[in-house]
Amino acid sequence: MWAYTVGFTVLPHVGGFLGWFINRKAIPVWYEKLKKPSWCPPRKMFPVAWTVLYTGMGYASYLIWNDLGGCSSKAIVPLGLYGAQLALNWAWPPLFFGARNLKMALIDILCLDVLAIGTMCSWYHINKIAALLMVPYLGWLAMATCLTIRIWKDNPEQKTGKSE
Template sequence: MWTHALGFAVLPHLGGFLGWFFTRKEVPTWFESLKKPSWRPPNKMFPVAWTALYTSMGYASYLVWKDTGGFNSKAVVPLGLYGAQLALNWAWTPIFFGAHKLKLALIDIVSLYGLVLATMYSWYPINKTSTLLMVPYLAWLTLASSLTYCIWRDNPEQEKGKKKE
């Protein structure tokens, strides 16, 4: 049913929308004061990318849900992993932009990367299309993880509660 597909596709956007509350004030102030690598995408690229990624990962989760017959014992691991990675995804923004905890954000995103790989591995036998729909997300996380690492490495004094030296 198309309403289920729509619901699954919209779900990841809820956390993304809440994350927007943390970024909207922090990007022009705190984030712009950070040292960032020259290869980072422009700020305007992030909401466009996340909109596409959240929609595709949500739809992919719908395919897994449908092919496992809904929320049942067959869906526990694949959808549980998906839910766990989504929680870490949603947690990154308040950790990074809200709390300015760069090291914790790095730990979060590296853990997220591992959970996305595990999610994809668990989805492959169920629905190969859903697994392929996660590939752009994994690619973007590779970029985001590298960016988070570089920002953490180059801005140790920028965490809240730490003084500049």
Template sequence: RWLQRMWAYTVGFTVLPHVGGFLGWFFNRKEIPVWYEKLKKPSWCPSRKVFPLAWTVLYTGMGYASYLIWNDLGGCSSKAVIPLGLYGAQLALNWAWPPFFFGARNLKMALIDILCLDSLAIGMMCSWYRINKVATLLMVPYLGWLAMATCLTLRIWKDNPEQKPGKSE
């Protein structure tokens, strides 16, 4: 019974980031071929085919890392408020980026979102380091991807004038 519960928690924490990622893709998927492909992007922009694979790996690592932190802190104890609160806040900003970028086509708001996300992710990793180094290391690829995504968002924002939703230039 205890093993079943721990297995359920492990799976639940690991799957959770995928939920928002999937919803972000689902609601914005039509904007990708219509709008995103027309944007001016730098030569180092990853292929569209890379994003689903990258996010599957990143969300899985992120989710499992959050489980390790939760487990090491004994669940939702008072010790978990800051480390898991930072995790939840950065996850919310992660999930908010696609609606800003693709849904609202608001490149400036997407840039502000990802800059705040970067800060929260770094703060989260700092708060996790003393709790579980493996969990922290599992977040390193995510931080690397965020660095690339931040540079990409900044470059796209600078190279493409803001458009209002509904315009298809």
């Protein structure tokens, strides 16, 4: 049973790591040139925050999977919402850093917010601990959404894609 716990807990890290690995060269070059608000967290904070957040949400997804008896019909909506929000989470770095498309990154994160809230709400009646493990993630997403909006507004020449 521990293999399932580890698998579910590690899964979110896979896409997060791939997103970082693929876009790591664009971050110090392109990202640093963008106008950012004074409240933008330092770059070194992001990997620490995402490690904690991915671990919490991954373990929470295991709790839901376990409480619903695996991939049963009861799990389709709560784990489907989780999978959809995770896919949007993983899509954000390639849109923002890779394609440098601030508008698409903004649309992505707004949809991600809705799905993450829906995930947490659908989990609440199944396992309150799992739902509560999503609270820090939603807090970070709120900050990331505000940051994405602000960067999109403050960098009009970058809004729609790559421009050097």
